[in-house]
Amino acid sequence: MRTGIATVCLSGTLKEKMQACAIAGFDGIEIFEQDLVTSALSPEAVRAMAADLGLGLDLYQPFRDFDSVPEDLLRENLRRAGAKFELMSRLGMDTILVCSNVATAEIDDDGLRAEQLGRLAQLAGEHGVKVAYEALAWGKYVNDYEHAHRLVETVDHPNLGTCLDSFHILSRDWDTAPIEKFNAEKIFFVQVADAPKLSMDVLSWSRHYRVFPGEGQFELDKFMGHVVRAGYAGPVSLEIFNDVFRQSDVERTAVDAMRSLIWLEEQSAKWLDAHDGGAAAGSGKVAGRRRYPMELATLPKVAEPAGFNFAEVKADDTAALEKLLGQLGFEFEGRHRTKDVQLWTMGHARVIINEQAPSHAEPAIAALGFDVDNPVIASARAQQLKAPVVPRKVQADEEVFQGIAAPDSTEIFLCQGSPDGTAAWTAEFGQAGEFGDGVSAPVGAGAVIDHVNLAQPWQHFDEAVLFYTSALALEPAPFAEVPSPTGLVRSQIMQTTDRAVRLVLNLAPLIQQEDAGQQDGGRKSYQEHIAFAVDDLVGLARNARDRGLEFLEIPANYYEDLAARFSLDPGFLATLKELNLLYDRDASGEFLHFYTATVGSVFFEMVERRGGYDGYGAPNAPVRHAVQYDHARRPPN
Amino acid sequence: MRTGIATVCLSGTLKEKMQACAIAGFDGIEIFEQDLVTSALSPEAVRAMAADLGLGLDLYQPFRDFDSVPEDLLRENLRRAGAKFELMSRLGMDTILVCSNVATAEIDDDGLRAEQLGRLAQLAGEHGVKVAYEALAWGKYVNDYEHAHRLVETVDHPNLGTCLDSFHILSRDWDTAPIEKFNAEKIFFVQVADAPKLSMDVLSWSRHYRVFPGEGQFELDKFMGHVVRAGYAGPVSLEIFNDVFRQSDVERTAVDAMRSLIWLEEQSAKWLDAHDGGAAAGSGKVAGRRRYPMELATLPKVAEPAGFNFAEVKADDTAALEKLLGQLGFEFEGRHRTKDVQLWTMGHARVIINEQAPSHAEPAIAALGFDVDNPVIASARAQQLKAPVVPRKVQADEEVFQGIAAPDSTEIFLCQGSPDGTAAWTAEFGQAGEFGDGVSAPVGAGAVIDHVNLAQPWQHFDEAVLFYTSALALEPAPFAEVPSPTGLVRSQIMQTTDRAVRLVLNLAPLIQQEDAGQQDGGRKSYQEHIAFAVDDLVGLARNARDRGLEFLEIPANYYEDLAARFSLDPGFLATLKELNLLYDRDASGEFLHFYTATVGSVFFEMVERRGGYDGYGAPNAPVRHAVQYDHARRPPN
Incomplete structure (x- = not known):
C-alpha cells in the first residue's frame, strides 16, 4: 500500500512537515495549498527537497468552488485553475484535488456540471495534470460520492477521475459497497480519515474532530476492502483536520499517523480475508483473500494479553x-x-x-x-x-x-x-x-x-x-x-x-x-x-x-x-x-x-x-x- | 431581582464554592447534589455556613427519573424522594428540582404522570417541601416546558410548581411568549443559561457548552421579559455546565457569573421598556415599563465609545x-x-x-x-x-x-x-x-x-x-x-x-x-x-x-x-x-x-x-x- 499524508494534518512550516513525513516513513504527501502559499520555499525548492527526502508529491489540494456556476464565473475559475496547473508543473506534481462546489454553486444541472468538468479536464490535459473530483459531504449540489463518480463517468476524459474520502462518505452513512463496481482507472486518489461518532453539523465535525484510523469509530476496514476490491492501487493518504494534531509536535504526530496506516493496512487485509472466501465460493464460506493490484503488507500477529x-x-x-x-x-x-x-x-x-x-x-x-x-x-x-x-x-x-x-x-x-x-x-x-x-x-x-x-x-x-x-x-x-x-x-x-x-x-x-x-x-x-x-x-x-x-x-x-x-x-x-x-x-x-x-x-x-x-x-x-x-x-x- | 447560581457552575469543594458565591454577592445558591454527597461537611454544617455567609439555599437539585414509571418503581422513587426531603429539612431547604424522566420512563400517559406527580407533591407537602418540575430538552416524554406546566396545572397542588430553564426552552426553539400566561404562583424557580448556537445533539451541547448570559446567542432578554410579565418574583439562578468554568478559578468565575446576571437584569428591563409601551397603548408605541413584582435594578448607562x-x-x-x-x-x-x-x-x-x-x-x-x-x-x-x-x-x-x-x-x-x-x-x-x-x-x-x-x-x-x-x-x-x-x-x-x-x-x-x-x-x-x-x-x-x-x-x-x-x-x-x-x-x-x-x-x-x-x-x-x-x-x- 502506498502511504500518504496531507500536510494540513501536521503542525509547523512546510519544511518541518516534509521532514517529519520522511522520518516517519511515508511514501508521499499531499500539499495543502495554504502550506505552500505561506512558505518561504519556492516551488522548485519544495520539489528538490521532496526528491532529496524520497517523498512523492502525490496530490495538490484543494481547488474549491469550480462547478455549477454561470459561464462568466466558470471562465474565471478556468483561469484560476490554469494558474494552479502551471504552479504544479513547477512542483513536478500531476494530480490536483477539486472539491464539489460549496460557496458559489448556482445551477443544479448535471449536464452543465459534466460540461464544465469536461472543460476543466481538457485544460488539465493540456498541462499534463489529472483532476481528482471529490464530493464534499456538505457540497451544495454534489455531496454523494456516487454522484461525483457518475459525473466522472459521463465526462469520460482521461484527465478526470474521482477522489474518495472516507470522511465525506462515512459521515453521511453512505453505503460503501458500490465502490467495488467503480472502474479503478477512474479512481485517482483515496483519502482516509476516522472520526468519533458525534452528532453535530458535518462541517464542524470534519474541521475539528477527525482522527487517524483506529482512533475513531468509522468502519474503515470495510471501506478499504471495497476500495481494494475495486482494483485501486494508488496512494492511501491521511487527511485529518484535528485541533490537537495541529498543535502537537510534528514528528511525533507523523509517527502516530504512520502507525494508523500500518494498522489500517492490516485491518483491511483481515476484512478481505474474512469476506473474500465467502464471496468467491458462494455460500460455502472459505476464508482467503483473492489477489488484488494493491499489495497489503502483513504484521506479526498478536492475541489479546492473558x-x-x-x-x-x-x-x-x-x-x-x-x-x-x-x-x-x-x-x-x-x-x-x-x-x-x-x-x-x-x-x-x-x-x-x-x-x-x-x-x-x-x-x-x-x-x-x-x-x-x-x-x-x-x-x-x-x-x-x-x-x-x-x-x-x-x-x-x-x-x-x-x-x-x-x-x-x-x-x-x-x-x-x-x-x-x-x-x-x-x-x-x-x-x-x-x-x-x-x-x-x-x-x-x-x-x-x-x-x-x-x-x-x-x-x-x-x-x-x-x-x-x-x-x-x-x-x-x-x-x-x-x-x-x-x-x-x-x-x-x-x-x-x-x-x-x-x-x-x-x-x-x-x-x-x-x-x-x-x-x-x-x-x-x-x-x-x-x-x-x-x-x-x-x-x-x-x-x-x-x-x-x-x-x-x-x-x-x-x-x-x-x-x-x-x-x-x-x-x-x-x-x-x-x-x-x-x-x-x-x-x-x-x-x-x-x-x-x-x-x-x-x-x-x-x-x-x-x-x-x-x-x-x-x-x-x-x-x-x-x-x-x-x-x-x-x-x- | 434575586440572584442565584448552581454550585455545579464552579470548581472546587462545596465550601470553596459557597465562599466564592458570597464574595461575588449572590443572594442564594442551588446545591447540586453531587457537591453535597462528595463534601466532608454535614448538612447541618452547610446550613450554618450558608447562614454565616448570608447565602440563601434556594434549590436542591436535581432529582431525576421520577415520573412515567410502573407502580413498583414509583414506590421506590417515592422512598428515594422521602430520603432527600429529610435531608433537605436538615439543610433547611424547601425547594427541590425534579427533572422530567429521561432514563426509566416507560409509560407515556399524562393522566398517570399527573397522578404520580400528585403523589410526589403530597409527600413533599408532608415534609414542607416544594417540588419544581422541569422539562429537560431531552426528556423521554416530557421535553416541552408548556407540557410540564400543563401537568402542574392538572395536579393543582400547592407543593407542585414548574421550573423554567432558558436552556431547555431556547435550545429547542420553543416560543417563550406563552410564559406570560402562566400563573406566577405556579412558577417555583427560574434558571438562566446562555449558549452559542451550535448544531449538535442537545445533551452534549447542554453538558459542555452552556455559558453565562451575554456570552452566547440566546435571546435571554426576551425570555426574562416574559417571565417578569408573568408576575414571577423569585430567584433567577444560573445553571451553567461548561468545561472551562468548571476548571477555572472559582472566585473569578463567580464574579464573571454575577456580572452576567447584572447585565441580564439591565437587558430584561430594556426589553420591557421597549415592548411594554406598545403593548399597553395598542398601536401607539409609547415606551415605558409597567410595574411588576420583580424589581429590576438599573445601571449607569453607557453609549458605544467614539x-x-x-x-x-x-x-x-x-x-x-x-x-x-x-x-x-x-x-x-x-x-x-x-x-x-x-x-x-x-x-x-x-x-x-x-x-x-x-x-x-x-x-x-x-x-x-x-x-x-x-x-x-x-x-x-x-x-x-x-x-x-x-x-x-x-x-x-x-x-x-x-x-x-x-x-x-x-x-x-x-x-x-x-x-x-x-x-x-x-x-x-x-x-x-x-x-x-x-x-x-x-x-x-x-x-x-x-x-x-x-x-x-x-x-x-x-x-x-x-x-x-x-x-x-x-x-x-x-x-x-x-x-x-x-x-x-x-x-x-x-x-x-x-x-x-x-x-x-x-x-x-x-x-x-x-x-x-x-x-x-x-x-x-x-x-x-x-x-x-x-x-x-x-x-x-x-x-x-x-x-x-x-x-x-x-x-x-x-x-x-x-x-x-x-x-x-x-x-x-x-x-x-x-x-x-x-x-x-x-x-x-x-x-x-x-x-x-x-x-x-x-x-x-x-x-x-x-x-x-x-x-x-x-x-x-x-x-x-x-x-x-x-x-x-x-x-x-
Missing part, C-alpha cells in the same frame, strides 16, 4: 510505598539479585518497587508487564507499529523483557505468560528457594491486578488509544466523563474480551495538567493508580485497618445518598461506612472497593467483584476525585 | 519600540511632565510608550484608552459590573483617567472624547507649546487607530466577550477561526456600529500558551498588535522602507496565489510585492496592509481601507501567522 504480569512503581524514597503495600497485606519477596528493585506480591498480583529513580522523584507508576503468548513476536509487531523500544539491562542468566514505550512514556513489557498465573522471573528475587511461588496470606490468595489507571496528557490521548489497540490488541470501550472539582475527567477503558486486562486511560482537566507544570507533554501531572481484585474485601480492609492503613476517607453524606439510592441491609451499610468502602450495583452484580491515600502521584485501590459486575464503580468516581482534591489542598500534617 | 483615545505599550528597554514607531513615521511629541512615559503620534493615532516596566520586561501592550461621553458614568457602570479598578497616580493639574482591568489584565481607560479627535492630556507632554496638536507628517495626517488585537488566555475568553459587551457596549461579531502553524486561532471581533472601535480578541492555540509558560492564566503568551489606518499606505510604506523599517517579509508564493485569485494590474501587484504589502478585496471595497517585525510580544500593522471594506484581511492572516512562526524559530542575527 493478564497483567506485574506493575512497577518507582521512587527515590520508597519507604511510603513499602509501608502502603505492607499494610494492604502484600508480602515482601526480596530484592533482585542484580538490580535495586524489590518484589512485593499478593496472590498473583506482583508489584515491583524500583529504587533507581532520580533524586527527589516522587512515587509514580513506571511500567506495566503484560502476559502474551510470544513476547518476541509481540515486540516485533509493536516495533513495526513504530513503538519506541525500551532497553533494559539484563545479566546472562536473567529473563529478557521485551519493552516498548507507551505514548505517555509508561514502559510496557511483554512477558511470557504461564497458565497458572506465576512468573518465572520472580526466582531472580530474594534468597534462592526462600520466597517460593509468591503465594501469601490467605485473605489475598486469589488476588490479581484488576485494572490500572493511567493519566494521559491531552496531546497524546488519541495516540494512546491507537497504541494500545494496535500494539496490544486491547479494545476501546465507549468513553465516559467523570465530574471532578476541577473539571470533567475523560475516561477511556481499554480491555480484553475476557477482562483479564483492564486499562483505564484518564484525560485530566487541562488546568490540572498545567498546575503540575508539565509543559513538555510529560505525564505524572495527575494521580494514577493500580487496583487489585480480591475475594474478601471486607476481611482485607479490616486487616489493613488493623495494620494502620490510611484509607481515603469517604464523607458521611455518601453513605446517606447510598441509602437513598439502594435498599441496603443496615448492618452492611454500617460495615461499608466503618471501613470507608464504596459500593455499586447493577443488573449483573455488585462492586465493593476502597482507595488508599496517595503517595507521590500513586495510590492503590482494592476491589471485590460480585457476580458479573463489569464496571469500575463509576458513580463513586466523583467522590474519590473530590476527596483527593480536598486532601491535596490541606496543609501537610 | 474611538480609541490611545494605546499604551510598556517595556523595560523601549529603544526597539521607539525605533519602530519612528520608522513608521510617528512623531515623538515628548515625555510626560511627571511620569516616565513618552508620547508618539501620527494624525490622531496616539501611542504611549511606558518606561515604568519591571526589569527585563519585554515590550507588550499594557493599556488602551477609549473615548466615551462621560468617563465617570462609564467607570461607575464598569464598577457595578464588577470590573476591578486600576489606580493611576496623577498630579493635581493633570487629567484623571478612569481605569478598569480587562479579564486579560489589559488596563482599559475611559477618556473624555472630543469632537475633533484631539486629546487634552497631550498638553502634559513635552515643553509647553513646543509640540502642539500632534498633527505630523502629511502622509500620516489622517491616521487613526484602526483596530487592536489582544491575545486572550483560554480560561477567560468568554469572560472577555461579556466584559467588553457589558462594560464598553461593544458588539460581538460571529467568531472566526484562522489556521496557524501551531493550530487554529479563534478570533472574536468586538466592534461599534460605526466601526470607530474595532477590538479583536484572539484565543491562541493552547500549545502556544503553554510554550510561553503562562501557568497562571496570564496574558502575553502570544503576539498582539495595534493597527493604524492611513490614507496612502503605499506612500507610507515607501517612506518607512527608506527609513530602514523591518517589514514582515511576505513569501513570493503569496503573490503568485494572489495573482491566481484576483485579476490584478501587474504594476500594482509588483508594488505590493516590492513593499511586502498584503491585499484583500470583497464586494464592498479593498484592503491593503503590512506588518512590522515583532518586538517582545508586540508588532504593528498599517492598513488602508478603500471603499466600504469592513474586514481585516482574514485570508492573509494565515500568511502572517506562518511567517511570524518561522521568524520566531530562526536563530537571532
